[in-house]
Amino acid sequence: MNSLVTRGSLFDDFFKDIAPGFYVRPLHGDNLPSPSQIKVDVKETEGGYTVQAEVPGVAKEDIHVSLEGNVVSLRAEVRQHDEKREGEKVLRSERYFGAVARSFQLPADVDAAQAKAKYDNGVLTLNLPKKVNKAAQRLNIE
Template sequence: MNSLVTRGSLFDDFFKDFAPGFYVRPLHGDNLPSPAQIKVDVQESDGAFTVHAEVPGVSRDDLHVSIDGSVVSLRAEVRQHDQQSEGTKVLRSERYFGSVARSFQLPAEVDAAQAKAKYDNGVLTLTLPKKQAGNAQRLVIE
């Protein structure tokens, strides 16, 4: 997966050094997250796995979780843009859309029918009961 937009460029650096008072930083300031930037903690108990994934700034409807056997796939669609209000002058507007995805394999297969997902304050929490066999299924996030 590659980033759709890069924020730094030689053109921007030139104007930042040439006329630092006129350089306007991006309103969002950061690149799209790379898959490695989706921080994941995985814990195992006797009957289930618990996964905590950091996906800040993404709405619950833009998160997608799928389970296929022991493989868990996370996908987040990033939709950030700036809105102009009447009576304002836009000096620089940066909009970007994109998605990041991350998959990982657990040591045992997951019972997708009993799996649960919850998203609160930028942290996605998955409760994944263990099972011997399973099929891919998309979870509804609470």
């Protein structure tokens, strides 16, 4: 039997409905986001692709993008900053640290030398021009 109820789903919903604000989950108990939680929008034009990826709360220096042929790989290092002040008691913390990554294929190869990336307000925007394939060259027969 493979259908186990994970902590944080059915029981949390039950307590949330019965007594909202009463049930407080343990500190640092949530799992890291799955790769699909880096949400992306991919748009194609004649000359290339535009990718917008949501990576909120991550410093620009902690985002890594790699391009290989038509494969785009995104990786983000998420860091938690715990601060405990005197006279303060933390009741719940949903912030975490770790890495999330996602890779996907585009229909055509990308010209990595001409690619550009911009990060603004939690959204990473990639402008990925298509690699120009030179037309077949005719060989002279001797």
